[in-house]
Amino acid sequence: xxxxxxxxxxxxxxxxxxxxxxxxxxxxxxxxxxxxxxxxxxxxxxxxxxxxxxxxxxxxxxxxxxxxxxxxxxxxxxxxxxxxxxxxxxxxxxxxxxxxxxxxxxxxxxxxxxxxxxxxxxxxxxxxxxxxxxxxxxxxxxxxxxxxxxxxxxxxxxxxxxxxxxxxxxxxxxxxxxxxxxxxxxxxxxxxxxxxxxxxxxxxxxxxxxxxxxxxxxxxxxxxxxxxxxxxxxxxxx
Amino acid sequence: xxxxxxxxxxxxxxxxxxxxxxxxxxxxxxxxxxxxxxxxxxxxxxxxxxxxxxxxxxxxxxxxxxxxxxxxxxxxxxxxxxxxxxxxxxxxxxxx
Numbered sequence: 001x002x003x004x005x006x007x008x009x010x011x012x013x014x015x016x017x018x019x020x021x022x023x024x025x026x027x028x029x030x031x032x033x034x035x036x037x038x039x040x041x042x043x044x045x046x047x048x049x050x051x052x053x054x055x056x057x058x059x060x061x062x063x064x065x066x067x068x069x070x071x072x073x074x075x076x077x078x079x080x081x082x083x084x085x086x087x088x089x090x091x092x093x094x095x096x097x098x099x100x101x102x103x104x105x106x107x108x109x110x111x112x113x114x115x116x117x118x119x120x121x122x123x124x125x126x127x128x129x130x131x132x133x134x135x136x137x138x139x140x141x142x143x144x145x146x147x148x149x150x151x152x153x154x155x156x157x158x159x160x161x162x163x164x165x166x167x168x169x170x171x172x173x174x175x176x177x178x179x180x181x182x183x184x185x186x187x188x189x190x191x192x193x194x195x196x197x198x199x200x201x202x203x204x205x206x207x208x209x210x211x212x213x214x215x216x217x218x219x220x221x222x223x224x225x226x227x228x229x230x231x232x233x234x235x236x237x238x
Numbered sequence: 239x240x241x242x243x244x245x246x247x248x249x250x251x252x253x254x255x256x257x258x259x260x261x262x263x264x265x266x267x268x269x270x271x272x273x274x275x276x277x278x279x280x281x282x283x284x285x286x287x288x289x290x291x292x293x294x295x296x297x298x299x300x301x302x303x304x305x306x307x308x309x310x311x312x313x314x315x316x317x318x319x320x321x322x323x324x325x326x327x328x329x330x331x332x333x334x
Contacts (some may be wrong), residue, residue, distance in 0.1 A: 038274070
């Protein structure tokens with residue numbers, strides 16, 4: 001329960017209902033009655049949100065994330081894969097029906113060499129090259145948004161924007177463009193949340209964008225590099 | 239945390255839009271309370287569509303509010319239609 005939301009919502013609801021009835025029946029002022037009915041409506045929604053939403057123990061969550069992140073990073077470092085280019089696979093190419101990230105363990109794998117459905121394992125082999133198969137973040141949001149194969153860059157931009165701007169609220173805006181050589185350029189302006197330093201190539205945002213690109217294009221997408229210019233972060237995929 | 243920010247955005251924009259609609263209707267001199275309420279309900283449904291899917295935790299109870307508001311909207315519209323088609327029925331229902 002979000003206690004502030006609940007209390008404010010309940011107050012608005014009570015004031016709104018009582019006030020609008022008084023204004024309509026006793027005072028006979030329809031404008032005031034309507035205004036208070038609007039207050040009651042907003043109050044009802046606020047009350048429901050406050051009542052139903054669980055309060056997150058933010059400090060504990062941060063500590064948990066740091067603990068998990070640190071250990072995963074150390075594990076990837078031991079496997080010597082921190083600087084490998086990850087390949088994003090759409091749900092149609094995975095047996096579990098979810099998008100995934102492939103990191104080759106020995107050398108950078110060629111995109112063309114992945115031609116079958118990837119089994120639901122963390123360690124998989126492709127043409128005898130051992131690879132790590134990781135799950136990208138925000139699979140629930142990707143699922144809820146119903147991200148499907150699209151035809152235009154604008155639609156891809158819309159999906160990425162909905163996820164990063166509307167749902168997660170971690171960047172100000174998103175722009176997607178394609179170059180003649182097939183490179184997909186994703187520009188993210190003003191990353192709001194100060195993510196702690198990650199030395200590997202697949203950071204949180206990169207993984208989300210890569211997974212959405214693979215889903216919308218319905219093909220393998222390779223992450224190439226990241227560039228930072230002032231407040232803008234530019235991700236390159238192919 | 240992001241879900242709370244998302245739902246807060248929905249609430250703030252809903253409240254601002256209802257306020258804007260209220261001011262607009264007052265400026266044009268609207269005196270019927272049911273028109274105000276119908277417009278507010280429409281705004282609510284527009285924002286609900288724009289911000290869906292809402293977090294799973296609140297979806298159930300929000301749909302209950304939606305059902306109540308939809309019922310109120312249907313009653314308002316039904317009265318308006320009845321007013322045109324059979325004004326005598328309205329007079330009978332509301333009394334002398």
